[in-house]
Amino acid sequence: MSPPVALDDSYIPVAVATLIPATATPFSLFLRDDARYRLFRDANFPFDVEDRDRLLQNGVTRLYVTNGNLDRYKSYLRTQLDGLLADETLPPCERLGGLNEVVRNVLQEDFACGDSARIVNSAKTLAEQTVQAICNTDAVASDLFSVMHHDYQTFTHSANVTYLSVFLASQLGLAVDDLPQIAAGALLHDLGKLQISDRILNKNGSLDVSELAVIKRHPTAGFEVLCKRSDLSWGQLMMVYQHHEDWQGGGYPVGSVGAEIHLWARICTVADVFEALTANRPYRKGMPRSEALGLMRGRMKDRFEPEILQCFHTAIQPS
Numbered sequence: 001m002s003p004p005v006a007l008d009d010s011y012i013p014v015a016v017a018t019l020i021p022a023t024a025t026p027f028s029l030f031l032r033d034d035a036r037y038r039l040f041r042d043a044n045f046p047f048d049v050e051d052r053d054r055l056l057q058n059g060v061t062r063l064y065v066t067n068g069n070l071d072r073y074k075s076y077l078r079t080q081l082d083g084l085l086a087d088e089t090l091p092p093c094e095r096l097g098g099l100n101e102v103v104r105n106v107l108q109e110d111f112a113c114g115d116s117a118r119i120v121n122s123a124k125t126l127a128e129q130t131v132q133a134i135c136n137t138d139a140v141a142s143d144l145f146s147v148m149h150h151d152y153q154t155f156t157h158s159a160n161v162t163y164l165s166v167f168l169a170s171q172l173g174l175a176v177d178d179l180p181q182i183a184a185g186a187l188l189h190d191l192g193k194l195q196i197s198d199r200i201l202n203k204n205g206s207l208d209v210s211e212l213a214v215i216k217r218h219p220t221a222g223f224e225v226l227c228k229r230s231d232l233s234w235g236q237l238m239m240v241y242q243h244h245e246d247w248q249g250g251g252y253p254v255g256s257v258g259a260e261i262h263l264w265a266r267i268c269t270v271a272d273v274f275e276a277l278t279a280n281r282p283y284r285k286g287m288p289r290s291e292a293l294g295l296m297r298g299r300m301k302d303r304f305e306p307e308i309l310q311c312f313h314t315a316i317q318p319s
């Protein structure tokens with residue numbers, strides 16, 4: 001056995017669910033115990049079904065790769081995702097887990113480079129795979145919640161809002177053909193935040209008037225970038241532009257009311273607020289889901305179309 005490696009920040013967690021059994025990974029995998037990383041599988045040594053099941057039975061949902069192998073892991077993920085989504089022997093949560101790792105990795109890279117054309121192209125590809133993972137696997141809300149990360153980063157938020165939006169749209173009975181468009185719109189909904197500095201986005205404490213104005217410009221900023229493209233639909237553009245409008249008025253950027261707000265944007269708003277309330281921030285822990293839902297059905301209720309909120313409430317109740 002290789003000697004234990006001291007804990008440091010050069011190891012990156014990867015979900016066990018993203019590792020395809022019976023394939024060799026082109027990177028070494030490490031286990032973490034209290035204070036050490038230990039080699040679990042050397043590169044190019046097959047990771048089999050028994051390995052995966054034993055880990056999951058023992059509650060181990062994360063292994064680690066070295067920072068130097070992160071690019072290899074990402075490229076492995078992209079090539080394996082289609083196979084993982086098509087593997088009907090895997091439960092929905094594992095397929096969703098794999099999808100989530102890919103979506104977050106791709107968005108993280110694309111958002112960091114800030115190229116909107118690259119982000120739109122990725123969003124379209126990921127949207128198809130997201131709908132497949134959520135709608136073709138009989139996934140339920142608890143499957144979704146089991147794979148979602150809850151950090152405050154925009155790419156994590158965008159991924160989570162996408163899963164919740166697709167799930168909600170599907171529960172509302174929207175046309176199956178619309179779902180990939182809704183998924184891509186949700187992946188792009190906060191694109192305008194790329195123009196806002198991290199200092200303001202992650203500020204610990206209340207925002208001053210000018211900082212608030214900067215934040216409130218992000219739907220318009222995202223719309224301005226995306227409306228020049230001919231490959232996005234009106235509904236997708238409205239998800240970007242109107243996801244902070246409130247059903248009873250008083251939202252931004254223009255204070256649209258009721259049916260003036262596109263249905264897909266109304267769906268995105270419910271998913272967006274729920275995700276924002278339950279996500280951890282650098283300065284506070286996210287709310288429990290029941291508390292967030294209570295707040296949305298109580299003090300915040302005027303922000304949402306009642307039927308959509310009711311459907312969301314029903315859909316995420318534990319079965």
Ligand SMILES: [Fe+2]
Nearest residue numbers: 189190218243
């Ligand atoms: Fe937003």
